[in-house]
């Protein structure tokens with residue numbers, strides 16, 4: 565069996581261009597789907613997939629580890645940069661989809677079978693509609709509370725909010741008080757049985773991240789995400805040690821060695837590896853094994869398209885330390901027209917039961933995809949009140 569072509573298929577989904585990867589083989593009807601979505605880098609990703617395909621065409625698609633080694637190590641430049649690692653991931657997921665189809669089993673069965681009966685999903689406030697999640701002002705605690713109630717009415721038992729505003733490297737009490745008011749309002753609105761998460765998007769400096777973490781600690785967050793830049797490993801470790809709230813991070817890390825350094829310094833309790841950015845299933849399985857050795861939980865980053873979700877779910881059914889999966893369902897109204905999934909979501913509880921179809925269990929409707937060609941992603945830029953650049 566040989567790989568005959570690798571296609572990158574772009575589908576504009578408002579905030580992101582989903583980049584689907586289709587690996588074709590010389591066997592009639594046998595192909596695999598992956599996803600390599602990287603917002604604001606769509607053209608680079610499409611180019612990187614084209615570069616990588618030069619290495620793989622003519623090779624046996626079922627030698628996934630061997631092909632992964634080629635993609636990561638050839639030629640000379642390792643695949644650690646975000647563009648290359650995302651492109652590798654997209655292809656790797658598609659190769660595993662092919663292997664599942666060859667053997668007639670879902671991917672999770674290739675790795676030892678389901679380790680749980682269901683997976684819990686969490687949503688963003690607004691369900692993935694960009695304005696609700698990213699643009700609800702942090703001085704509007706009431707709106708946070710209303711969106712929180714809506715998430716629970718939608719069946720979710722856990723949701724994530726952006727209740728920490730962009731701040732300059734050092735600021736006074738106003739921002740910290742505003743964040744605390746939002747979290748208190750959400751807790752009031754939904755009670756103690758619902759899990760609330762706050763994503764800082766690595767906006768704060770280590771000093772401000774520490775202040776936010778300590779202020780929000782009494783509110784019992786399920787996790788507190790990216791309280792400072794992922795490059796600040798010792799600061800992540802200091803914040804993680806200073807509060808009882810579990811710190812979550814990892815969505816911007818692209819390879820095993822980066823996770824090794826994060827885990828070794830105990831920079832988090834929850835590893836948010838992204839199947840579409842950290843080298844696909846092949847590298848993610850190594851990262852998960854390393855996380856297990858540190859008793860660090862897994863909760864994948866997954867705000868992208870439907871192949872990313874299918875991959876995150878397949879992975880979760882194979883990983884004992886996996887606790888919850890990020891999901892968006894409200895980013896574009898035609899999401900369900902694009903994909904048919906092999907797993908089932910119970911809308912009353914927002915839990916997922918395992919996929920029973922081979923590979924990732926998905927089919928993508930390419931006619932529907934063609935209705936949404938590439939468009940430049942909407943800008944999401946932050947400038948502080950003095951005009952200096954901040955983090956989104």
Ligand SMILES: [Mg+2]
Pocket residue numbers: 763765789790815
């Ligand atoms: Mg995040």
